[in-house]
Amino acid sequence: MPKPNKVNPRVALRATAYSVRMMFRSNPLAAIFISAVEIIQAPIPSVQAIFTGVILTKLAAGDWNGFLLFIGLLVALSILRTILQHVNGYFSQVLQYDIHNYANEQLYLKVNRISIAARETKENADKLEIAERYALSLGWLFPRLLAIMSQSIAFAVAVAVLASLSWPIALVIVLTMIPNSVLMIQKMRMERKIWKSNSVHRRKGWGIRSQLTDQKQTIELRVNGLYNYFVRQWRKHIVQDRVEEMAAERKFLPWEMASGSLQSLATLGVLAWAGKLIIDGKLEIGYLMTIKSLMDNLMSSAFQVVSSLSQVGSDIMNASDYFAYLDLPEEVDGEVLVAADKPPKIEFRDVTFTYPLGEQPVIKNVSFTINTGEAVALVGENGSGKTTIIKLLFGLYPPDSGEILVNDVPLSKINKVSYYKHLGALFQDYSRYTFTNFTENIWYGDITRKLNKKEILEVVDKAKLTPLVNKLPFGMSQILSKRFDDKNGTDLSGGQWQRVALARSFWRNPNVLILDEPTAAVDAKAEYEIFQEIAKSQHGKTTIIISHRFSTVRKAEKILVIDSGRIIEQGSHRQLMALEKGLYREMFELQAEGYLD
Numbered sequence: 001m002p003k004p005n006k007v008n009p010r011v012a013l014r015a016t017a018y019s020v021r022m023m024f025r026s027n028p029l030a031a032i033f034i035s036a037v038e039i040i041q042a043p044i045p046s047v048q049a050i051f052t053g054v055i056l057t058k059l060a061a062g063d064w065n066g067f068l069l070f071i072g073l074l075v076a077l078s079i080l081r082t083i084l085q086h087v088n089g090y091f092s093q094v095l096q097y098d099i100h101n102y103a104n105e106q107l108y109l110k111v112n113r114i115s116i117a118a119r120e121t122k123e124n125a126d127k128l129e130i131a132e133r134y135a136l137s138l139g140w141l142f143p144r145l146l147a148i149m150s151q152s153i154a155f156a157v158a159v160a161v162l163a164s165l166s167w168p169i170a171l172v173i174v175l176t177m178i179p180n181s182v183l184m185i186q187k188m189r190m191e192r193k194i195w196k197s198n199s200v201h202r203r204k205g206w207g208i209r210s211q212l213t214d215q216k217q218t219i220e221l222r223v224n225g226l227y228n229y230f231v232r233q234w235r236k237h238i239v240q241d242r243v244e245e246m247a248a249e250r251k252f253l254p255w256e257m258a259s260g261s262l263q264s265l266a267t268l269g270v271l272a273w274a275g276k277l278i279i280d281g282k283l284e285i286g287y288l289m290t291i292k293s294l295m296d297n298l299m300s301s302a303f304q305v306v307s308s309l310s311q312v313g314s315d316i317m318n319a320s321d322y323f324a325y326l327d328l329p330e331e332v333d334g335e336v337l338v339a340a341d342k343p344p345k346i347e348f349r350d351v352t353f354t355y356p357l358g359e360q361p362v363i364k365n366v367s368f369t370i371n372t373g374e375a376v377a378l379v380g381e382n383g384s385g386k387t388t389i390i391k392l393l394f395g396l397y398p399p400d401s402g403e404i405l406v407n408d409v410p411l412s413k414i415n416k417v418s419y420y421k422h423l424g425a426l427f428q429d430y431s432r433y434t435f436t437n438f439t440e441n442i443w444y445g446d447i448t449r450k451l452n453k454k455e456i457l458e459v460v461d462k463a464k465l466t467p468l469v470n471k472l473p474f475g476m477s478q479i480l481s482k483r484f485d486d487k488n489g490t491d492l493s494g495g496q497w498q499r500v501a502l503a504r505s506f507w508r509n510p511n512v513l514i515l516d517e518p519t520a521a522v523d524a525k526a527e528y529e530i531f532q533e534i535a536k537s538q539h540g541k542t543t544i545i546i547s548h549r550f551s552t553v554r555k556a557e558k559i560l561v562i563d564s565g566r567i568i569e570q571g572s573h574r575q576l577m578a579l580e581k582g583l584y585r586e587m588f589e590l591q592a593e594g595y596l597d
Contacts, residue, residue: 014323016145022099023142030091031142037088038146042153044081045297046161048074053290060285092143099142103135106326113330116396117356124328129203130321138322144308151308155301158294165287166277169270173298176266180259181306183252188311190248205238267295334413343511343542344407344422346370346393351402353392361400362388363565370558375543377556379584385565386546387428390514393544394423424510428517430501434481438469438500441480445504456507462533463503468496502530512542531555550588559584 023031051074058066111119111128118124162170208230274291277283338344347369354361363385370376378386391397392404395411404411406419424445433441442459443451456476460466472478474488480500482489492500505513513534531552534543547553554573561569561576561584569576569584576584 038150042150043157046157049293053286057286103138127325131325134322148308151301151304158297184306201237208234337418347405349403351399375556377545377553377559380562384562422511424508425514439476445508459506463499514544516546
């Protein structure tokens with residue numbers, strides 16, 4: 001028989017304590033109520049079984065009054081149990097929702113506190129996926145623990161009542177339940193092991209599914225004939241779970257049939273035994289029904305205890321990854337504050353950097369200085385290392401060697417909150433907040449500023465978005481996706497979205513504005529107008545531009561030419577054009593020649 005994973009007792013204790021603490025913190029009244037209800041209703045099934053047997057005995061004896069009395073008691077008990085179950089179910093859902101939200105909140109806050117490099121490893125990506133699953137199940141851990149307690153009490157009461165009638169019967173039933181219970185626990189643990197081992201297949205399957213359902217991918221997928229191919233790839237990855245699960249099912253199948261058959265034979269034997277005792281006059285006739293009901297209660301309680309134990313075991317094994325993610329080392333922020341009165345000076349000193357799991361450095365021995373209020377452009381072919389330099393400037397990764405300095409202080413010692421207040425950026429992969437309206441899409445650039453309609457409209461005008469806003473039925477209140485509001489929603493083009501992101505940068509009004517291909521999706525006239533506005537808004541401030549358009553680059557005070565991760569040329573447009581065999585001059589002339597053609 002396959003061997004399942006084992007539960008770590010230390011993790012089990014921590015997960016249990018965490019769940020209980022969160023349960024009582026989120027809704028203590030509901031937690032106490034659920035606990036009390038689980039204890040109260042535990043012996044009710046056994047009492048109902050006794051009443052059922054007494055009712056049959058009274059009926060056989062012709063005792064009408066006794067018959068009515070116990071019928072009434074049985075009905076009252078059933079009503080009480082029904083009420084308790086429904087109220088308990090309601091409070092369990094409330095608590096499950098509260099704890100699920102709390103667990104996810106802690107997880108998402110943690111994601112923001114660990115380094116980008118740590119987040120990108122496969123190991124931590126797997127931990128995050130499993131941790132998210134555990135956050136969903138965490139809310140059920142406490143109710144399941146209570147259910148185990150309640151069903152264990154119910155089981156013990158049923159065994160005690162059966163033993164009072166005939167201890168051999170009670171012993172036989174309990175012994176025949178053991179194989180099936182052990183089998184259930186092993187099977188559910190094996191399912192958990194299979195689920196965990198296939199995390200990569202699931203992520204790939206979900207990634208392919210997102211491509212298939214993304215409207216923006218539709219044209220390319222159809223033109224390239226990729227739909228059917230991707231569906232097959234999705235199926236290949238997503239069915240991997242099912243293939244291994246079915247293989248495990250086949251291994252367990254003979255054992256399940258054997259244990260089920262043993263339990264059926266035991267049930268039949270016990271009923272025949274009880275029938276013989278009744279015929280011999282050693283038991284009253286009503287007790288046949290009592291024994292049958294108690295047997296059903298025993299099997300039901302045993303099944304629920306084992307099922308809950310297996311689920312709790314799975315939850316706890318998930319908890320190990322949840323806590324492992326919460327326990328990941330966090331980025332340590334520096335203590336040196338960046339003065340708020342002027343743009344900081346930024347300097348790279350002999351910086352070399354390799355991405356996590358990368359084999360070769362992306363930038364090598366890079367040195368340059370961006371002085372306060374300077375306009376700097378980064379030029380180079382795709383993949384030369386321009387965007388990587390910006391990521392390092394933000395402190396998203398530590399360099400392999402060399403130093404990045406802010407006002408002559410190492411970036412590792414700088415307080416990031418004070419540093420980020422100076423920075424504003426428009427990246428190639430800018431965010432599209434499609435779930436909200438035009439106004440909030442811009443306000444998200446700096447939510448610490450009070451939302452002022454007049455000031456928002458000013459940055460909208462700077463980004464040349466006023467004509468678009470005037471055409472929208474709901475103006476600045478327009479939701480920027482029909483997916484979230486088919487009546488009050490609209491879908492924007494790539495160029496329009498880029499202008500929205502630019503307006504968000506204007507709203508932030510940073511001391512250091514970083515523009516990574518900021519006008520790639522707009523025409524030449526719009527580009528000219530936008531850069532006129534950028535020049536006005538950034539007067540006396542620092543601007544860092546990455547662009548392939550030399551009409552934009554040539555206006556920078558300093559141009560850094562990057563090739564294969566190294567800065568090979570540095571200077572103004574005029575200085576670089578003076579280099580007869582310079583790369584900048586070559587690229588500029590090629591682009592100019594393209595316009596002449």
